[in-house]
Amino acid sequence: MTNRYQKLVSAGPAKEVAKRLGLPRPAELRRYRPSEPLVPGPVLVLGSGASAEPVSEQLLAWGLDVYRHQPQGRRLGAVIVAYDDVSHPGDLADAALELGPAVRQLAPSGRVITVSRPARAGDAPAVAAARRGVEGLLRSLARELRGGATGNGILLAEGVGAGAPSALAALRFLLSGRSAYVDGQFLSVGSENGAAPEDWDRPLAGRVAVVTGAARGIGAAIARVLARDGAKIVAVDVPAAGGALTSVANEVRGTALQLDITRADAGHLILEHALERHGGLDIVVHNAGITRDKLLVNMDEARWKSVLAVNIESQLRMNEAFLGAGRDGLRIVSLASTSGIAGNRGQTNYAASKAGVMGMVEASAADFAAIGGGINAVAPGFIETDMTAKVPVPTRAVARLLMPSLMQGGLPVDVAEAIAFLASDAAAGINGETLRVCGQSLIGR
Amino acid sequence: MASSAPSAPQHPTTGARTVRDAVVIGGNRIPFARANGKYADASNQDMLTAALDGLVARFGLQGERIGAVAAGAVLKHSRDFNLVREAVLGTALDPATPAYDVQMACATGMEAIGSLANKIKLGQLDSAIGGGVDTTSDAPIAVSEGLRRVLLEFSRARSGKQRLAALSKFRPKDLAPNAPGTGEPRTGLSMGEHQALTTAAWGITREAQDELALASHQNLAAAYDRHFFDDLITEYRGLSRDNNLRADTTLEKLGTLKPVFGKDLGSKATMTAGNSTPLTDGASAVLLGSEEYARQHDLPMLANFVDFEAGAVDFVHGREGLLMAPAYAVPRLLERNGLTLQDFDFYEIHEAFAGTVLSTLAAWEDEDFCRNKLGLDAALGPIDRSRLNVAGSSLAAGHPFAATGGRIVATLAKLLHEKGSGRGLISVCAAGGQGVVAILEAR
Numbered sequence: 095m096t097n098r099y100q101k102l103v104s105a106g107p108a109k110e111v112a113k114r115l116g117l118p119r120p121a122e123l124r125r126y127r128p129s130e131p132l133v134p135g136p137v138l139v140l141g142s143g144a145s146a147e148p149v150s151e152q153l154l155a156w157g158l159d160v161y162r163h164q165p166q167g168r169r170l171g172a173v174i175v176a177y178d179d180v181s182h183p184g185d186l187a188d189a190a191l192e193l194g195p196a197v198r199q200l201a202p203s204g205r206v207i208t209v210s211r212p213a214r215a216g217d218a219p220a221v222a223a224a225r226r227g228v229e230g231l232l233r234s235l236a237r238e239l240r241g242g243a244t245g246n247g248i249l250l251a252e253g254v255g256a257g258a259p260s261a262l263a264a265l266r267f268l269l270s271g272r273s274a275y276v277d278g279q280f281l282s283v284g285s286e287n288g289a290a291p292e293d294w295d296r297p298l299a300g301r302v303a304v305v306t307g308a309a310r311g312i313g314a315a316i317a318r319v320l321a322r323d324g325a326k327i328v329a330v331d332v333p334a335a336g337g338a339l340t341s342v343a344n345e346v347r348g349t350a351l352q353l354d355i356t357r358a359d360a361g362h363l364i365l366e367h368a369l370e371r372h373g374g375l376d377i378v379v380h381n382a383g384i385t386r387d388k389l390l391v392n393m394d395e396a397r398w399k400s401v402l403a404v405n406i407e408s409q410l411r412m413n414e415a416f417l418g419a420g421r422d423g424l425r426i427v428s429l430a431s432t433s434g435i436a437g438n439r440g441q442t443n444y445a446a447s448k449a450g451v452m453g454m455v456e457a458s459a460a461d462f463a464a465i466g467g468g469i470n471a472v473a474p475g476f477i478e479t480d481m482t483a484k485v486p487v488p489t490r491a492v493a494r495l496l497m498p499s500l501m502q503g504g505l506p507v508d509v510a511e512a513i514a515f516l517a518s519d520a521a522a523g524i525n526g527e528t529l530r531v532c533g534q535s536l537i538g539r
Numbered sequence: 540m541a542s543s544a545p546s547a548p549q550h551p552t553t554g555a556r557t558v559r560d561a562v563v564i565g566g567n568r569i570p571f572a573r574a575n576g577k578y579a580d581a582s583n584q585d586m587l588t589a590a591l592d593g594l595v596a597r598f599g600l601q602g603e604r605i606g607a608v609a610a611g612a613v614l615k616h617s618r619d620f621n622l623v624r625e626a627v628l629g630t631a632l633d634p635a636t637p638a639y640d641v642q643m644a645c646a647t648g649m650e651a652i653g654s655l656a657n658k659i660k661l662g663q664l665d666s667a668i669g670g671g672v673d674t675t676s677d678a679p680i681a682v683s684e685g686l687r688r689v690l691l692e693f694s695r696a697r698s699g700k701q702r703l704a705a706l707s708k709f710r711p712k713d714l715a716p717n718a719p720g721t722g723e724p725r726t727g728l729s730m731g732e733h734q735a736l737t738t739a740a741w742g743i744t745r746e747a748q749d750e751l752a753l754a755s756h757q758n759l760a761a762a763y764d765r766h767f768f769d770d771l772i773t774e775y776r777g778l779s780r781d782n783n784l785r786a787d788t789t790l791e792k793l794g795t796l797k798p799v800f801g802k803d804l805g806s807k808a809t810m811t812a813g814n815s816t817p818l819t820d821g822a823s824a825v826l827l828g829s830e831e832y833a834r835q836h837d838l839p840m841l842a843n844f845v846d847f848e849a850g851a852v853d854f855v856h857g858r859e860g861l862l863m864a865p866a867y868a869v870p871r872l873l874e875r876n877g878l879t880l881q882d883f884d885f886y887e888i889h890e891a892f893a894g895t896v897l898s899t900l901a902a903w904e905d906e907d908f909c910r911n912k913l914g915l916d917a918a919l920g921p922i923d924r925s926r927l928n929v930a931g932s933s934l935a936a937g938h939p940f941a942a943t944g945g946r947i948v949a950t951l952a953k954l955l956h957e958k959g960s961g962r963g964l965i966s967v968c969a970a971g972g973q974g975v976v977a978i979l980e981a982r
């Protein structure tokens with residue numbers, strides 16, 4: 095799916111004009127298709143960190159061509175930089191200066207991935223400076239990449255090796271087309287929990303997953319992607335969206351549960367349906383959400399309260415019900431928004447709810463870890479759906495084309511892929527985190 | 540048959556096979572819409588397909604081969620000769636699911652569901668879907684009898700001369716089309732006019748009819764408000780509630796409406812558009828199965844479909860009211876199952892007209908009627924009116940003829956399941972002086 099502007103400027107004479115005027119030319123992103131190669135070329139591993147070794151081994155095990163020095167005349171599928179040993183800003187130089195020429199050789203939709211450790215309050219100042227330095231370097235490099243290539247990092251908590259299941263799963267996610275619209279982001283791996291799936295093309299086989307707001311937009315895409323990855327889907331939406339919900343449920347061969355998630359007993363009804371009809375509940379995706387935009391000076395009670403009720407209060411209540419039911423291993427993924435990070439004019443209510451989601455996720459991590467599960471959020475940027483079709487055209491054009499490094503809006507499937515990854519057992523070492531799927535945008539939403 | 544009814548006859552056995560329970564698993568319908576409104580350009584096939592697909596989604600039946608799907612429509616295009624099979628082929632069900640059309644006027648849905656239940660009881664089917672659909676908006680319009688004869692003769696003609704001869708028989712008045720009516724072919728009276736006679740004969744007052752209509756609207760609205768229909772209805776074409784429902788209607792508002800039937804009764808005319816069902820479009824479907832089927836598929840069991848009975852009366856010679864057949868069928872059904880009229884926790888009496896329900900109840904309370912017409916020793920007696928149509932009925936929801944049976948069976952099954960015990964009685968009258976009544980039992 096491409097928008098008209100994108101079609102116009104990526105072909106024919108318009109392409110030349112756009113080039114001369116310096117207009118952005120969005121690239122077609124590489125998106126995941128089962129059984130396609132993980133990356134579009136060989137992988138170069140740079141840096142002297144200890145992670146270089148296990149990472150290279152895993153890449154070989156995945157059947158990839160791996161080089162420790164740039165191969166002559168070959169387009170690279172990805173460059174991985176092992177920065178997990180840096181202890182002084184001066185340590186960044188060697189790999190950075192090797193990375194530059196390698197980026198020139200990067201194939202379209204190639205990947206740059208750093209592996210490093212997060213700076214912590216107790217670190218020596220030089221160590222923290224070096225570690226944070228990696229983040230600055232990577233985020234800027236991501237803005238320099240073209241042709242649908244992305245740059246992201248993996249942050250390994252102290253004591254967690256690069257061979258940890260979630261570190262490798264994160265690596266695979268970031269290399270693959272599943273992360274097409276994830277750019278300039280860091281995924282934090284906090285523990286050695288998790289296990290690789292038997293089949294990387296069906297990582298959710300045998301799982302029962304509930305998706306709220308599944309009748310359309312991002313929710314429908316989540317239902318499709320989780321089903322493709324092997325999960326049995328319970329598709330939830332309000333009765334007023336029943337017709338569309340039916341189509342989605344029938345397409346993914348799941349069941350439809352018509353339910354307003356703001357009901358006090360929503361969590362209970364979801365549990366009951368999942369257990370009675372599918373014999374389990376392994377994944378919940380809190381996707382249902384609404385916007386009721388107004389400047390705060392014009393905000394009325396109904397707009398404020400309904401957004402908070404649907405987007406965050408319902409989730410808090412449902413999570414309590416799920417925790418209370420002791421569903422061992424339950425994994426939750428909740429929809430935040432870049433509005434909740436950067437703020438967005440006219441969205442005080444929405445941003446409060448979405449920042450609230452991130453707060454909830456951080457604060458609930460320990461409780462979910464205690465039952466062997468986890469909770470994370472995904473913060474989409476500008477995604478082309480019915481919800482964003484309501485955004486005024488000029489705002490939409492700017493949001494879509496100018497601000498994100500990838501110079502285009504994302505597709506619902508891009509958000510869905512990130513959610514499927516975080517919902518998988520292989521991601522069990524990632525907990526309490528928010529992953530942005532925004533094409534590295536500057537502004538909110 | 541009712542396993543809990545002490546005096547029920549023993550289950551007949553065939554070889555080693557015992558009659559088993561037929562279970563109502565759940566239902567789905569699209570909201571009912573007043574004719575020529577929201578569904579004006581939806582066909583019977585569209586609506587039935589939507590009702591079936593909603594059922595499939597609710598119970599995860601995609602790709603399943605269901606034992607049989609039986610449904611029907613009262614008003615049918617000739618192109619819809621295989622309506623139900625065509626609908627099934629358009630759903631997410633396994634195309635190897637057999638389907639057939641049933642037609643018994645407004646009792647079509649009940650007859651379809653009851654017969655399927657019997658097949659399940661006999662072990663011929665493990666699963667089944669019964670229901671119905673009707674549209675008075677997209678109704679078949681036939682050419683006039685005169686034009687039809689001309690066209691048939693024309694198509695049989697071999698020579699140009701014969702064709703000309705055929706065409707010469709055409710008269711301009713033949714151009715007027717024949718729209719289907721709800722009038723009785725043998726009396727020429729509409730259903731409403733027939734009921735007006737019955738209503739007057741039983742002395743049913745305007746107030747009593749308006750009160751029943753009000754209760755129907757209030758009960759239906761309350762059921763929506765408590766989310767009762769969240770797993771019984773699926774939104775269709777932007778409608779998520781029956782649009783005939785007037786949650787805010789009052790006795791005063793109903794009282795202002797002018798009589799539309801029985802107008803020759805003058806000031807004694809009582810039947811208005813408020814206490815009669817409007818023409819409606821809609822579709823419904825009910826999933827039935829054996830106990831084993833439900834368990835194997837992790838499906839809920841709401842109620843047993845215990846038994847059903849059809850009735851018919853001679854309204855042609857004025858011996859009985861057109862819509863009074865259920866009054867005769869119920870005592871037979873009660874007798875067979877060893878029950879009295881008071882042995883029920885819920886009564887679902889289809890509100891073709893408020894007058895129909897009230898005439899039927901009055902007849903059962905009438906000593907003379909019960910002795911002389913029903914051949915009983917005494918009156919069947921009154922029912923507890925607080926148990927009547929507790930989630931609303933046709934006056935509020937509307938009445939797409941063949942779809943009403945499915946609406947009632949699914950509603951009653953859920954009511955019984957919620958209560959966790961007890962029985963419900965269904966009574967549906969139909970054109971042609973017929974009716975079907977049934978008993979469901981909670982699971």
Ligand SMILES: NC(=O)c1ccc[n+]([C@@H]2O[C@H](COP(=O)([O-])OP(=O)(O)OC[C@H]3O[C@@H](n4cnc5c(N)ncnc54)[C@H](O)[C@@H]3O)[C@@H](O)[C@H]2O)c1
Binds near residue numbers: 330331332404473
């Ligand atoms: N589209 C974007 O650009 C974007 C960006 C950031 C975050 N998000 C978030 O992603 C999620 C999905 O967004 P979308 O664009 O697909 O929206 P959408 O409006 O297309 O779909 C949202 C769905 O949620 C359902 N829903 C709303 N209230 C509900 C309730 N009370 N109970 C059950 N279901 C309910 C709606 O019926 C609808 O089907 C939302 O949480 C949204 O805030 C979207």
